[in-house]
Amino acid sequence: MATQTTDLGQAVGSAAKVGMPQLDFSTFSNQIFWLVITLVVIYSILSRIALPRISGALADRADRITNDLAGAEDLKSQALAAEEAYEKALADARAEAQNINGLMRAEIQGQLDEELAKADAQISARTKEAAAELAEIRNSAKANVKIVAKATAKEIVAAMGGTADAKTVTAAVTARMKG
Amino acid sequence: MATETHGEAEAGLVFHPMDQFQVTPLFGAGPVEWFTITNVTLWMGLSILVIFAILVLGARGRALVPTRSQSIAELAYGFIYKMVEDVTGKDGVVYFPYIMTLFMFIVVANFLGLLPMAFTTTSHIAVTAVMAMAVFLAVTILGFVKNGFSFLSVFWISSAPLVLRPILALIEVISYFVRPVSHSIRLAGNMMAGHAVIKVFAAFAPLVLISTGIGLVVTPLSILAITAIYALEVLVSFIQAYVFAILTCVYLRDALHPHH
Numbered sequence: 001m002a003t004q005t006t007d008l009g010q011a012v013g014s015a016a017k018v019g020m021p022q023l024d025f026s027t028f029s030n031q032i033f034w035l036v037i038t039l040v041v042i043y044s045i046l047s048r049i050a051l052p053r054i055s056g057a058l059a060d061r062a063d064r065i066t067n068d069l070a071g072a073e074d075l076k077s078q079a080l081a082a083e084e085a086y087e088k089a090l091a092d093a094r095a096e097a098q099n100i101n102g103l104m105r106a107e108i109q110g111q112l113d114e115e116l117a118k119a120d121a122q123i124s125a126r127t128k129e130a131a132a133e134l135a136e137i138r139n140s141a142k143a144n145v146k147i148v149a150k151a152t153a154k155e156i157v158a159a160m161g162g163t164a165d166a167k168t169v170t171a172a173v174t175a176r177m178k179g
Numbered sequence: 180m181a182t183e184t185h186g187e188a189e190a191g192l193v194f195h196p197m198d199q200f201q202v203t204p205l206f207g208a209g210p211v212e213w214f215t216i217t218n219v220t221l222w223m224g225l226s227i228l229v230i231f232a233i234l235v236l237g238a239r240g241r242a243l244v245p246t247r248s249q250s251i252a253e254l255a256y257g258f259i260y261k262m263v264e265d266v267t268g269k270d271g272v273v274y275f276p277y278i279m280t281l282f283m284f285i286v287v288a289n290f291l292g293l294l295p296m297a298f299t300t301t302s303h304i305a306v307t308a309v310m311a312m313a314v315f316l317a318v319t320i321l322g323f324v325k326n327g328f329s330f331l332s333v334f335w336i337s338s339a340p341l342v343l344r345p346i347l348a349l350i351e352v353i354s355y356f357v358r359p360v361s362h363s364i365r366l367a368g369n370m371m372a373g374h375a376v377i378k379v380f381a382a383f384a385p386l387v388l389i390s391t392g393i394g395l396v397v398t399p400l401s402i403l404a405i406t407a408i409y410a411l412e413v414l415v416s417f418i419q420a421y422v423f424a425i426l427t428c429v430y431l432r433d434a435l436h437p438h439h
Contacts, residue, residue: 020197022304022371027202029213031305038223039310042230043280050234051276054256057241057249064243 142177149173192386196378200302200371218298219306226287226300234283255283259424266428271435277317278431281310282424289370289416293409301419302370304363311363314427322434333437362426369419373412380404 021027150173157164205216233255237248245253259282263275285301292299300306322330334351336344383401387394 021200021202022302022367024202027211027217027219028305030202030211030215030217031219031300031303032309033213034217034220034223035300035306035309038227039280039284041227042284043276045227045231045235046280046283047276050230050238050252051256051279053241054234054238054252057238057245058253058256060241061243 146173146177149177192382192389194379194382196375196382199298199374199378202303219300219303222288222291222298222300226284226291229287229291230283233287262425263428266425267432267435271428271431274431278424278427281314281427282420285310285366285423286417286420289420290413292370292374293412293416299370299374302367302374304367307363307367308359310423311359314362314430315359318427318430318434321431322437325435326437330434330437333433337438358430362423366419366423369415373408373415377405377408377412380408 150169153169153173154164154166157169202211202217202219204211205218205221209215211217233248234252238252240246240249242249256279259279260272260275263271263278267274288299288301291297292302322333334348334355336347336351339347380401383397384405385398386401387398
């Protein structure tokens with residue numbers, strides 16, 4: 001309540017403030033000034049520092065992900081190649097085993113045949129030998145039978161009281177034995 | 180003083196729903212000149228600091244696996260970048276920093292305004308109108324620079340029947356010039372209305388101190404209402420910033436590709 005003019009000024013001011021401060025045009029220049037400064041500052045912060053930094057981080061991550069995916073693809077193809085090589089080695093080994101198996105079998109078969117032939121030859125030789133021995137035994141037996149027969153015949157004749165002429169006995173025994 | 184007499188009718192309740200929007204000098208009580216440091220300066224400066232904290236300090240690590248704060252910065256970046264790319268196309272991406280500036284300022288100012296005792300800079304038509312006019316002028320100039328006079332074909336809807344085209348052209352011209360108005364009033368109006376409604380409910384809240392009978396009913400109800408409106412305002416704060424940014428993108432697309 002100092003002077004009437006200030007009272008009036010306050011009344012006008014408060015009336016404007018009580019209504020809508022948004023329509024108080026006296027503050028517009030102030031707000032616009034600070035808004036322009038604010039936007040310029042935000043724009044320079046964003047364009048100079050923030051956005052390049054964030055986009056850099058995002059690009060780095062995207063690069064890393066693509067690289068990792070490519071690496072994974074590489075490793076996968078390597079694993080496939082390794083598996084293929086393994087399969088091939090396995091098949092090779094199997095074939096070789098088959099081969100060796102066949103060779104061994106043939107060798108054993110050869111040895112077996114050889115041994116068999118040897119054994120056959122031995123057996124036939126033995127058989128021949130045995131047959132010869134048998135013939136010899138038979139011959140000697142015949143001779144022995146003749147001697148025994150002659151002696152027996154002589155003894156029988158002597159026992160009968162006759163005298164056995166050696167020549168006659170031999171002839172008779174020989175004749176008998178032939179018959 | 181008018182509100183106080185109104186308040187005395189309600190047995191001591193004080194209604195000042197619009198006081199929160201007053202622009203006052205921070206130091207002293209002089210008149211508000213264009214350069215005066217006011218609460219506008221304070222809250223705009225705070226929004227700069229918050230944006231700096233989110234987008235610069237938060238994204239400082241540049242870690243391959245982002246930290247939480249870095250995720251927020253990257254989320255904001257990706258959100259707006261994708262929006263600009265989707266709406267305006269590949270050639271609109273060069274204007275991404277401008278749209279990001281607008282979006283970040285509006286969204287941060289909106290959320291700062293939701294703090295108790297805060298001043299909401301985006302609730303002022305002066306602020307939103309400047310941004311909307313800047314968008315309008317930039318988009319119009321850009322349209323003529325990029326397309327020459329064929330930019331005017333944005334008003335000539337070639338897919339409509341020939342008879343209707345002049346009428347549609349008139350409507351299109353009017354709607355084109357109304358754009359900055361709706362663009363700015365939408366944001367300021369939303370922010371102002373929500374905050375004013377909260378203040379009105381806040382004025383009812385202490386009724387229990389004045390008259391215990393009605394107050395037992397009114398006070399909890401108004402506190403509940405403040406909570407509900409506040410939740411709504413959180414949503415509105417984000418949505419209005421998003422709407423402002425996406426409309427800017429839509430206008431930009433018209434400037435870059437006027438033939439539709």
